[in-house]
Amino acid sequence: MDTKYRMHLLVCGGTGCIASKSSQLIQLLKEELEANGLEKEVQVISTGCFGFCEKGPIVKVLPDNTFYTQLKPEDAKEIVAEHVIKGRYIERLLYVNPETQEIIRDAKNMGFYRKQMRIALRNCGFINPENIDEYIARNGYSAIAKCLTEMTPSEVIDEVKKSGMRGRGGGGFPTGLKWEITSKSISDQKYVVCNADEGDPGAFMDRSVLEGDPHSVIEAMAICGYCIGANKGIVYIRAEYPLAIKRLKIALQQAKEYGLLGENIFGTDFEFTIDIKYGAGAFVCGEETALIHSMEGLRGEPTIKPPFPSVSGYLTQPTNVNNVETFASIPVIILKGSEWFASIGTEYSKGTKVFALAGKINNVGLIEVPMGTTLREVIFEIGGGIKDGKKFKAVQTGGPSGGCLTEKHLDLPIDFDSLTAAGSMMGSGGMIVMDEDDCMVAMAKFYLEFTVEESCGKCAPCRIGNKRLHEMLTKLCEANGVEEDLDLLRNLSVVVKDTSLCGLGQTSPNPILSTMENFYEEYHAHVFDHKCPSGQCQSFRRYYIDAEHCIGCMVCARNCPTNAITGVKKQVHIINQLICIKCGVCMEKCKFDSIYLN
Amino acid sequence: MIPMKISETSVAKIEEICREFDNDKGELINVLHKAQNAFGYLPEEVQKVVAQNLNTSLAQVYGVVSFYSFFTMVPKGRYPINICMGTACYVRGAERVLNEFKGLLKIKVGETTKDDKFSLSSLRCVGACGLAPVVLVGEKVYGRVTLDNVQEILDEYKETVPV
Structure with missing residues (x-):
């Protein structure tokens, strides 16, 4: 942060907040400051994501740490007139604790931030990602300097190994070990690949890191290159993230201009360059062998491991693939030391993890907590509980490969192993919260729909098995399920899991298995009681006309799209259940509340 | 030579895009991204020219186009x-x-x-x-x-x- 300014206005410039007009807000704040002749005293900085996406756009004022939420472009005038000029807080724009109605001015005191510990996200929301000087001012590129000038590659690898860092992309493979294996592969050409193909729906930490702090990834990739003996890095990024791509390109250009990429970095003979390759919308490309094929310009189909990419990867050369969040944590480990990092977290999962909280939760956003934090703390303290005062039902972790955890798991300390033991997985860190209105059978069907669409088709269990599983779930949701379906569903799930080629198929039945385990009564109800307990599956709905209240106005009959309602004027109407498509129009249109749902 | 339905300027445009990536077939996905940006979609004719320039088969190009959901073979709306x-x-x-x-x-x-x-x-x-x-x-x-x-x-x- 430039010290020549007395005050800084940090405005979130992440994808979410830009969609809520934060760029206009930035423009107006700048104009307002200029109009008051303050542009030399107060600086407006467009930062990366603050994480508190639910309340965006957000402005944080430094040095007093005031946190304004849900701003509109027209609030710019008041912020400058009141806060900047007169030093008065604008109460109506401050955060209000939804439970106590207490107004909170300082972000530190908000439940959302209090339990967080930001390592990978350390710079997101603090620096202007398009300005390398701001990254450098926060110790940026000093980790690579330390590695190149004071440490040998094997010392750096040892440090990463001792830190206990495990890959944040989903698998949880020890990062230092991966680096060591790649470093030992003998070849003239090796590659460092950053996996930024964040395909898990509902997870957006990689996007936020690249949008908010791209230099941390660049620096870590260079460190990895130094360790394994590679001079080429490639970032494989989803084409769906235009803003992240733009900021990454700017950062690469700046790093090159500063001599932090290219030849003779820090006066040593170490050379490193980074290119970008684009994904094209295929979830399976998050799997490292599929990703490598996609980088080679081929269909993103996985191949059997071994050989692992660390032995034979991109263009058959040894390739080290790590995820964005993994890379973002590396510079801190080098600077603060492995002991410090290893002191955070649980026995086998060290450090912190970023989670994307979404779904039916009050504080949707991006959070980072020490491993071992419980689900209850995450959902109820940081996440602020369930939306609209509804009842918590389940939380889905690990995306389409993960499972649904329930109330009984709320006090589970989250780490790689505890989630797997509970029948779910860490995955990339998506957490979708569901309430009493969500049907678990429909949820499993939703995930299978995703897998069916995203299965690459190479191996039969995944290509055909998932399709059959999806058909069975559709049958259940459409009220046509029979008893045998339940056994078949479970058995086929196990077969697909055991026999698929890659991680996609090996985990795709998890949503079914975990919901069958934890919510069997819902499956049971769909088949035996012929009802959907949460009311979400439309096929189970029955609309009836209450003979006592119906005055025979014919409005419902006229509006019914399938002419399922019959009756003459001033007489009670009847719904023909065989024709009714359960659209609910009749209930909406009836002025006398005489149509009800079973 | 396969008869072309697309105009010569379009062919020149595709050739230019391919040249930008050194006619390297490893850059196929990047080439297709650029071509789709230029034409809005990737009809068979475009794929043929791409295949010729990158010295690969049409089957290879079509295989990639149909694999990734980002690529489309039908024009999108405005x-x-x-x-x-x-x-x-x-x-x-x-x-x-x-x-x-x-x-x-x-x-x-x-x-x-x-x-x-x-x-x-x-x-x-x-x-x-x-x-x-x-x-x-x-x-x-x-x-x-x-x-x-x-x-x-x-x-x-x-x-x-x-x-």
């Missing part, structure tokens, strides 16, 4: 509508929003309206889960979309002068 069907949007009602669009535009997912104005597709997570459910029209993001918003969004794209 205002492509994308509904996010990621999990966060799904649990906040994206399916109902999608159905509303289908009903109002009278097209299915993957189709384009007769006047080539709108096309409808779903995509998986744009990473703006705080705004769920999310709809994109071109690159513009609409957040917290309700059923009532759907008509309003479409109305924003009323054209006074036919294009």
Whole structure:
């Protein structure tokens, strides 16, 4: 942060907040400051994501740490007139604790931030990602300097190994070990690949890191290159993230201009360059062998491991693939030391993890907590509980490969192993919260729909098995399920899991298995009681006309799209259940509340 | 030589794109991204020229085009509508929003309206889960979309002068 300014206005410039007009807000704040002749005293900085996406756009004022939420472009005038000029807080724009109605001015005191510990996200929301000087001012590129000038590659690898860092992309493979294996592969050409193909729906930490702090990834990739003996890095990024791509390109250009990429970095003979390759919308490309094929310009189909990419990867050369969040944590480990990092977290999962909280939760956003934090703390303290005062039902972790955890798991300390033991997985860190209105059978069907669409088709269990599983779930949701379906569903799930080629198929039945385990009564109800307990599956709905209240106005009959309602004027109407498509129009249109749902 | 239905300028454009990537078939996906940007879609003729220039087979190119959901072989509307069907949007009602669009535009997912104005597709997570459910029209993001918003969004794209 430039010290020549007395005050800084940090405005979130992440994808979410830009969609809520934060760029206009930035423009107006700048104009307002200029109009008051303050542009030399107060600086407006467009930062990366603050994480508190639910309340965006957000402005944080430094040095007093005031946190304004849900701003509109027209609030710019008041912020400058009141806060900047007169030093008065604008109460109506401050955060209000939804439970106590207490107004909170300082972000530190908000439940959302209090339990967080930001390592990978350390710079997101603090620096202007398009300005390398701001990254450098926060110790940026000093980790690579330390590695190149004071440490040998094997010392750096040892440090990463001792830190206990495990890959944040989903698998949880020890990062230092991966680096060591790649470093030992003998070849003239090796590659460092950053996996930024964040395909898990509902997870957006990689996007936020690249949008908010791209230099941390660049620096870590260079460190990895130094360790394994590679001079080429490639970032494989989803084409769906235009803003992240733009900021990454700017950062690469700046790093090159500063001599932090290219030849003779820090006066040593170490050379490193980074290119970008684009994904094209295929979830399976998050799997490292599929990703490598996609980088080679081929269909993103996985191949059997071994050989692992660390032995034979991109263009058959040894390739080290790590995820964005993994890379973002590396510079801190080098600077603060492995002991410090290893002191955070649980026995086998060290450090912190970023989670994307979404779904039916009050504080949707991006959070980072020490491993071992419980689900209850995450959902109820940081996440602020369930939306609209509804009842918590389940939380889905690990995306389409993960499972649904329930109330009984709320006090589970989250780490790689505890989630797997509970029948779910860490995955990339998506957490979708569901309430009493969500049907678990429909949820499993939703995930299978995703897998069916995203299965690459190479191996039969995944290509055909998932399709059959999806058909069975559709049958259940459409009220046509029979008893045998339940056994078949479970058995086929196990077969697909055991026999698929890659991680996609090996985990795709998890949503079914975990919901069958934890919510069997819902499956049971769909088949035996012929009802959907949460009311979400439309096929189970029955609309009836209450003979006592119906005055025979014919409005419902006229509006019914399938002419399922019959009756003459001033007489009670009847719904023909065989024709009714359960659209609910009749209930909406009836002025006398005489149509009800079973 | 396969007879070309596309104009010579288009062929020249594709050749230029391929040259930019040194006619390297390893850059096929990047070439296709650029070509789709230039033409709006990737019809067979375009794929043929790409295959020739990168010295690879049409089957290879077609295999890649059909594999990745980002590539399309049918032209999109002038205002492509994308509904996010990621999990966060799904649990906040994206399916109902999608159905509303289908009903109002009278097209299915993957189709384009007769006047080539709108096309409808779903995509998986744009990473703006705080705004769920999310709809994109071109690159513009609409957040917290309700059923009532759907008509309003479409109305924003009323054209006074036919294009």
